[in-house]
Amino acid sequence: MHGLALSTRSLVAGLGKVKLHLLVQTLTFVIFPLLYIPFKLAFGGIIPEGLMLGFLYLCALPSTISSSVAMTAIAKGNVPAAIFNATLSSLLGIVLTPAIIGLAMEGGTTGGLSLGGAMLNIATLLFLPFVLGQLARPVLGNLASRYKKYINTFDKLVILLLVYSSFCDSTASGLWRDNGLSVIAMTLAGAALFLAAALFVSSKVSSWMGFSEEDRITAIFCGSKKTLASGVPMARLLFGTHPALGLIVLPIMFYHQLQLFVCSIMAGRFADRFTKVREDETVADGLVQVRS
Secondary structure, three states: OHHHHOOHHHHHHOOOOHHHHHHHHHHHHHHHHHHHHHHHHHHOOOOOHHHHHHHHHHHHOOOOOHHHHHHHHHOOOOHHHHHHHHHHHHHHHHHHHHHHHHHHHOOOEEOOEEHHHHHHHHHHHHHHHHHHHHHHHHHHHHHHHHOHHHHHHHHHHHHHHHHHHHHHHHHHOOHHHHHOHHHHHHHHHHHHHHHHHHHHHHHHHHHHOOOOHHHHHHHHHHHHOOOOOOHHHHHHHHOOOOOOHHHHHHHHHHHHHHHHHHHHHHHHHHHHHHHHHHHHHHHHHHHHHHHO
16 A cells, blocks of 8 residues: 555655765664664663563664654655655665664574565565555556545554554463553653654754755654554564564554654644744745835
8 A cells, every 4th residue: 555655756756865865764774773772781671671672673663654754744844855765764674674683682583584584574575565556556546646545544544453463462472461560661761762862863963964954854753763564563573483572562562652742743843933934034025125
C-alpha cells in the first residue's frame, strides 16, 4: 500500500538536497545508535536485559514514512525531501538495522538467523511489497489516489493489529505478571529520554549546518522518528526465538506514541510561527509600497 500510494515524482523531487539527506540518515543510523552507549552505561544495571535490548533495537530502527511526512507538511517544512528521506531510511533499514543489532550483540546472529538471512527475510517482507506497489502505480495509481483516505485508514488498522498482536504475545509470555508497573515506568522514561535527545540533537545540528527553516523542520521530524509499522514485524524476524520478545518491542511501542504526541505539538507551533512570519512580511511589504 505504501509503494502504491507513494508518488515516484515526489521521491524524485526530493533528490536534490544531498546535504540534508546525509544529515537525516546520519541522525537515524549513526547518532541515534551512539546514544545507546551512554544510556547503557548509565542504566544497564537497573533495566532488565530484555528491555535494554529493546532500547538497542529502538535506536537501530529506520524512520517512519507516514508520520514523518505528515508532521513535516503540517509544520510547513520541505515535504518532497521528507518523502525521499523517510523512504530512503526505510530501505536502508533493511540492511543497517540487522547490521547494527548484530554488531552490538557481537555475534553476527539474531534470533537464530544469520545476519544475511535476517536481511533477506526483511527485504522479502518490506522491500519486495514496496517495489511491487511502485510497479503497479501506472495501472492502479489513480485508483490509490482516489481512495487515499481508505488506504490511510487501512494502514492505521494494520499497525493497530500489529501492536495488539505483540501485546497478546507479551501477555501470554508472562511479561506483565513477571515484571509489573516498574517495567512500564522504565520503558516510558527511557523512550522519553531518547526522544528528547533526538529532537535536541537534530535541532541543534541542523541549525549549526545553516539549513533553511523548511529543511531544518524536515531534519528534525525525519531524524527523530522511528517506525512502528516496520519495527514490529522486523522484530519477529530478528528476535523470533528470543524469550524476551515482548520486552524488546515495548520501547518502540511507547516511543511511537510519544513521538506522535510531542511532534504534533511541535508541528503546530512551527506552522503558527511560519504563518506569523508570512503575515509580518506581508505587512512590511505593504508599508514599503505605501512609502513608495
